[in-house]
Amino acid sequence: MFRHVSTGITRKKLLTGAATIIVGAVAVATQPNPAQATEELNALVWCDHTDPALLAPFEEKYDVKVNLKEYEGTGAGLSIIEQSRPGDWDVFVIDGVDVHRAVDMGLLAEIPADALPTSDIFPEVVMAENNVVDGKTYAVTEKFGYNTISFDKTKVDPKDMEDMSVIWSDKYTGRIAVYDYYLPVIGLVGLGLGIDTADLGTDDMPAIKEKLFAMKKVAKQVGEVVSSQTALATGEVDILVGGGEWITAVLSEDKPNLDWIIPKQGALRWAQSIGVMKDSAKPDLALKFVQYILSPEGQSKLATSSCYWGMPANAKAGEHLNDAQKAALRWNDQAGYLKNSQLYPIPDENLDAQMQDAWVEMLQQ
DSSP: OOOOOOSOTHHHHOOTTOSOOOOSOOOEEEOOOOTTOSEEEEEEEOGGGGOHHHHHHHHHHHTEEEEEEEOOSHHHHHHHHHTSOTTSOSEEEEEGGGHHHHHHTTOBOOOOGGGSOGGGBOHHHHOHHHHEETTEEOOEEEEEEEEEEEEETTTSOGGGGGSGGGGGSSTTTTOEEEESOHHHHHHHHHHHTTOOGGGOOGGGHHHHHHHHHHHHHHEEEEEOHHHHHHHHHHTSOSEEEEEOHHHHGGGTTTOTTEEEEOOTTOEEEEEEEEEEBTTOSOHHHHHHHHHHHHSHHHHHHHHTOSSOOOEESBGGGGGGSOHHHHHHHTGGGHHHHHHTEEEOOOOOHHHHHHHHHHHHHHHTO
């Protein structure tokens, strides 16, 4: 995420249980809309939904004013809901892996499966395991992308970036930045060691910890999204561990020297979902908003939001993207990328604690 970049993408990657949950960026963002709109809709979202270009078509079509509140991290989003009154929110954008938690808390309404363009969504990101509970659909994947390696192709050998071990080798000492979020980076280190994220366990942590320390030794900085992206964009560093299209695609026009790759060992795949709040006073309008976001037009605008870019879940969005946008998103490479990427590790309490402890120790090196 986002995060995000200013991309504010610090957003999504800070899941519940993350070492740091950022709650400062929760200011209300009200977008330009029809002056005499007859209805209002309230959505709790990530920053990529705050782009006026995304909202305008929906607002004009339904004569509605969409009020947004941007948040970063599932924990922060749930905190906002807990402090709100029932019915305050109509739509909720959430990290795909946290949909079940929201359902267990009674926050999301069931969505009729036939109301969603499921057949148009890339099969690998339909992700029923995330969005469906007990056979009922509560959310739908709207956007996805990768935590991998971003780099300046004019300053490093792109061939070197094809091997994950480059992130802890000494060839680029002092020229590497690391995204400060333990789950995807530990997942990447695990992939570099040949450990699938679904199989990652406590017995793997000593080897992972060793490589984390080696990575920190050769890195110039470990930072959140904006500082990491800035360091890469300004040439302060040449490689960003944990980056991806969400870091470089939004900069592709101004910074064509920035690139990203999925190494031979693979990458981590993130996915964000959108659903209707169970207590919404306007469930029909909320569903229409979800349907608009999932439409080819809405998807193309969400994919290229001014906050951060990412792959649209709806494959038909390609009809609304130009060649340059598709190139930045690696549209034609998705079949291979989807096969060579894995979901975030989902650690139990014990493993999560070990991961966070290893991360803190690494930061202190």
